[in-house]
Amino acid sequence: MxxxxxxxxxxIFSSGSRRADFSYLKSNQRLTSVALGRLRDGSKATATVNPYSDTEAARPEERKxxxxxxxxxxxxxxxxxxxxxxxxxxxxxxxxxxxxxxxxxxxxxxxxxxxxxxxxxxxxxxxxxxxxxxxxxxxxxxxxxxxxxxxxxxxxxxxxxxxxxxxxxxxxxxxxxxxxxxxxxxxxxxxxxxxxxxxxxxxxxxxxxxxxxxxxxxxxxxxxxxxxxxxxxxxxxxxxxxxxxxxxxxxxxxxxxxxxxxxxxxxxxxxxxxxxxxxxxxxxxxxxxxxxxxxxxxxxxxxxxxxxxxxxxxxxxxxxxxxxxxxxxxxxxxxxxxxxxxxxxxxxxxxxxxxxxxxxxxxxxxxxDYISDYTLPTPFELKEFEQSQRLLTDAVSPVFLSTLDNGTVVRSLAGIPSEGPVLYVGNHMLLGLELRPAAIHFLKERNIILRGLAHPLMFAKKIGSKLPDMQMFDSVRIIGAVPVSNTNFYKLLRSKAHVVLYPGGVREALHRKGEEYKLFWPEHSEFVRIASKFGTKIIPFGAVGEDDLCQMVLDYNDQMKIPFLKNIIEEITQDTIKLRNDEEGEVRNQDLHMPGLIPKIPGRYYIYFGKPIETKGREKELNDKEKAHEVYLEVKSEVERCMTYLKTKRESDPYRNIFPRLLYYLSHGLSSQIPTFDLPNH
Structure with a gap:
């Protein structure tokens, strides 16, 4: 050495101790390798290779x-x-x-x-x-x-x-x-x-x-x-x-x-x-x-x-x-x-x-700076993260659908734009479990890092607080989660990142027992106006499947009737940053609690990305609050349509239950992609 x-x-620094510089990867850039080839006319051709496409072969860097x-x-x-x-x-x-x-x-x-x-x-x-x-x-x-x-x-x-x-x-x-x-x-x-x-x-x-x-x-x-x-x-x-x-x-x-x-x-x-x-x-x-x-x-x-x-x-x-x-x-x-x-x-x-x-x-x-100081995961880090999520991924066998420019629905991420900024707006399933397999899939298929806007409790904890240990949220932070704030949202879009936003927040993820799943979105939102300033493509998406994974038996209202649970909820909520204080009704209720759940025989997750809504060239139009609100309602309607589509189509999925999926794995191998319901255009 x-x-x-x-x-x-x-x-003292010697001149030989300084090292050559290299181009530093920003959070919105991609980790790529270059494959060299030669065309028939003899000229060289280069193609970028996604280093995350084969994480099974990833090995830790050789260390002493x-x-x-x-x-x-x-x-x-x-x-x-x-x-x-x-x-x-x-x-x-x-x-x-x-x-x-x-x-x-x-x-x-x-x-x-x-x-x-x-x-x-x-x-x-x-x-x-x-x-x-x-x-x-x-x-x-x-x-x-x-x-x-x-x-x-x-x-x-x-x-x-x-x-x-x-x-x-x-x-x-x-x-x-x-x-x-x-x-x-x-x-x-x-x-x-x-x-x-x-x-x-x-x-x-x-x-x-x-x-x-x-x-x-x-x-x-x-x-x-x-x-x-x-x-x-x-x-x-x-x-x-x-x-x-x-x-x-x-x-x-x-x-x-x-x-x-x-x-x-x-x-x-x-x-x-x-x-x-x-x-x-x-x-x-x-x-x-x-x-x-x-x-x-x-x-x-x-x-x-x-x-x-x-x-x-x-x-x-x-x-x-x-x-x-x-x-x-x-x-x-x-x-x-x-x-x-x-x-x-x-x-x-x-x-x-x-x-x-x-x-x-x-x-x-x-x-x-959560945006510029973030460094991309290495292929081996993604492999370790994927292995930590293996039990969940294998149990729910997620299905990802996207929409091409001509409206065709495909079972892949082919309808996702390669270049940002892109804003994914959708419904928040229980505990946000859908984001982890989605982040893995985006990196492996498209080499795209999803920057999810998450609750601040995942990034800071007061001394003596009863909030969970910060190590519990490592799996969220390694894949680029960012504390939700207007400043971070603005910086992400300015850096042309792919951003995930849940307008419903915590309240939507922890809905009441026995209720039909519905959106708890604010009456007004500024995300459309901010997105239009950078010509952002807005992609509505719907996610369903939590009702096939577990059943809620003790919701927020039940827990608030039990004195010691009520005291814990109030104490934990007091230790966190307050969000949506300017809202009214259900949306303002952001009390933190862990719902009482009973696991079920695992069903399947379905995530459907709708057709992108363009804001480029509409900056002046969408600067008007009424016009922006119309787009906001359009996005909300599209999210509800995606959810309804998935709820209807999953009824015809022969592999919705885990047992048919296990039989398929046994006959076709663990690395095979399990089929799902038929798509109308196929």
């Missing part, structure tokens, strides 16, 4: 392993020549490119001190950040306050900072303590903290036995391991037994901190060089002092913070202190990884770039 290291304790981490750490040890020198910054990127003007990301390592904790993450991070890592040589004894000053000088350095861009500081364990201190001392700088397993209080019950053990170990441990067990030349007959005993001992002592790294016990000589006895004792003392300092300063931190917690870290974490830290930080979100250990970034299934994306923590300006 080619590494750029700065000279001395003060970081724990063994690579140990090999690179050994290279660091050799290059230091035993002296090491002071702490210094280096770039882990090889020949990767980055977006022009991308934010700076500083990585502060944990107790290992190598700065290689992001070795598995650096390629993807290099696409959206300018990444620099801090390295502490094995013989370093720099006090905690000097480390904090080094990071502060880097944060304030004009050569590192990009104007009007935030600075991201990623800290692991003890590095998270340094990051908190820096943020507390520099409130005037826009800093975003990513804290992986932050140490707010050291677990002395677990660390004291380790310190005592280190005190009695001889200094010749590395040579004894190498000479007696011959790990470098191959496994000795006793090596496997030694490894098993060591791993079991470490696992019983706490697992999280050392269990992961000692899993690669064939590299114990390298580990012994990274952690000489004196160095490890020093690191434990540094851990205690840094955690004490962070604990005293955390109440003055105002920076936006994302805390990543591992479920198998018994050494350092204390849940009560983490809760206290969350309460102390005004802009904080916690994400838990129940099956991961102390060295979070080195483990499979943990991708920091994806985490920042779905948490909406990546921004390039002073404030998050």
């Amino acid at each position: 080619a590494i750029t290291i700065t000279d001395g304790i003060c970081p 392993s724990l063994m690579d981490f140990l090999a690179e750490a050994e290279n660091f040890y050799i290059s230091e020549g035993g002296d090491g020198g002071p702490p210094r910054w280096f770039s882990p990127l090889e020949c990767s490119s980055r977006a022009p003007g991308s934010p700076l990301l500083l990585y502060i390592p944990g107790i290992d001190g190598t700065g290689l904790g992001l070795i598995r993450q650096h390629r993807r991070l290099g696409e959206i950040f300018d990444v620099w890592c801090l390295h502490f040589p094995a013989t370093d004894r720099t006090p905690a306050r000097d480390i904090v000053r080094l990071i502060e000088r880097t944060v304030r350095s004009e050569s590192y900072r990009v104007p009007n861009r935030p600075i991201y500081i990623v800290g692991e364990s003890v590095g998270a303590c340094f990051a908190l201190d820096v943020a507390a001392s520099n409130p005037d700088i826009d800093i975003v903290l990513i804290l992986a397993n932050p140490v707010t209080r050291v677990n002395n019950f677990m660390l004291q036995p380790l310190s005592s053990l280190l005190e009695i170990l001889p200094d010749q441990v590395p040579s004894l391991i190498e000479d007696n067990f011959v790990f470098r030349e191959g496994y000795h007959q006793y090596a496997a037994m030694f490894e098993s005993m060591l791993n079991e001992t470490v696992k019983q002592m706490g697992g999280g901190l050392l269990g992961d790294i000692f899993a690669a016990s064939a590299n114990l000589p390298t580990l012994a060089r990274i952690f000489p006895k004196d160095t490890l004792l020093w690191k434990l003392q540094l851990l205690k002092s840094a955690s004490a300092s962070a604990k005293s300063h955390m109440y003055t931190v105002k920076a936006q913070t994302l805390i990543l917690l591992s479920g198998r870290d018994q050494w350092l974490l204390n849940k009560e202190d983490i809760e206290r830290l969350c309460c102390a930080l005004p802009k904080c979100e916690v994400r838990e990884f129940a099956n991961n250990g102390q060295f979070l970034f080195l483990e499979d299934g943990v991708d920091l770039a994806t985490i920042l994306k779905i948490a909406y923590y990546y921004r390039r300006g002073k404030k998050l």
Whole structure:
């Protein structure tokens, strides 16, 4: 790995450390690859290929392993020549490119001190950040306050900072303590903290036995391991037994901190060089002092913070202190990884770039812009999302219909315009379950990302609120959901995006028990006038099928009659942003609640996109409120027509019930498309 290291304790950019720029993908652009061919006359022909069309073949980007981490750490040890020198910054990127003007990301390592904790993450991070890592040589004894000053000088350095861009500081364990201190001392700088397993209080019950053990170990441990067990030349007959005993001992002592790294016990000589006895004792003392300092300063931190917690870290974490830290930080979100250990970034299934994306923590300006700061999902991310929705998709086997320009109804998305802006206006089924399979289908068939306007509760949560955890909405945010607001709606149309709008909102999605499904739309809406300013194509659509999936037995009115449920509904609603306060009647009722449902034998979802309504060239006409209202009523009427059409036609679908669909899968294969009712033009 080619590494750029700065000279001395003060970081300096060298001309070779800058990387070439590449064109950054905006949220409304498409992720495409190019296929080259040659025509009969010899001239070249190019065709864009949809990378989402075959997600089954998608693989995660090749990333370095724990063994690579140990090999690179050994290279660091050799290059230091035993002296090491002071702490210094280096770039882990090889020949990767980055977006022009991308934010700076500083990585502060944990107790290992190598700065290689992001070795598995650096390629993807290099696409959206300018990444620099801090390295502490094995013989370093720099006090905690000097480390904090080094990071502060880097944060304030004009050569590192990009104007009007935030600075991201990623800290692991003890590095998270340094990051908190820096943020507390520099409130005037826009800093975003990513804290992986932050140490707010050291677990002395677990660390004291380790310190005592280190005190009695001889200094010749590395040579004894190498000479007696011959790990470098191959496994000795006793090596496997030694490894098993060591791993079991470490696992019983706490697992999280050392269990992961000692899993690669064939590299114990390298580990012994990274952690000489004196160095490890020093690191434990540094851990205690840094955690004490962070604990005293955390109440003055105002920076936006994302805390990543591992479920198998018994050494350092204390849940009560983490809760206290969350309460102390005004802009904080916690994400838990129940099956991961102390060295979070080195483990499979943990991708920091994806985490920042779905948490909406990546921004390039002073404030998050949900439109321009959004990055498209990779084919592998879509594959993972599709697998998470597999049970729902297989259960409902959704049918997608669209309308061609000549009025022909087809079972595909051929009637959907390729270029935006396009506004899809439809009815909101129960819990909005139809949007997830629709988003997958649009990407796989047409390479179109749907930007759904969603309730703000999916993007922010007050400390102590009873609202669901933000991780519950990851599946919605990865596919481009945006908080509903006039500003976001305007920006999406201006960027020529494909936008999904539900005029009925939450009230429509949670209709009453026993009622025939109907639209709960406002009397007046401004979306037609705004859409006409950008020449937007408006596509009405209808969706049916929720009544074949579940039955409502406890609706809003029923729950408001039960005192404790009424109190919960009022408390949760109070914690959210109020919508439609200027409306009257049923539409204004946006109280949040979870209806009581009984599952049914799964039926089928049907989504029908009507013929596009053009607004291009009608800007002046539709600027008039009465004319715009006429189009609004036309859209509403078309949505109702689409719903009626689907309700009627599904009665003749031989595969509406799940059992005929299962038989069809068994005879034709799981990847086959299940037929549906006959279309009139076919």
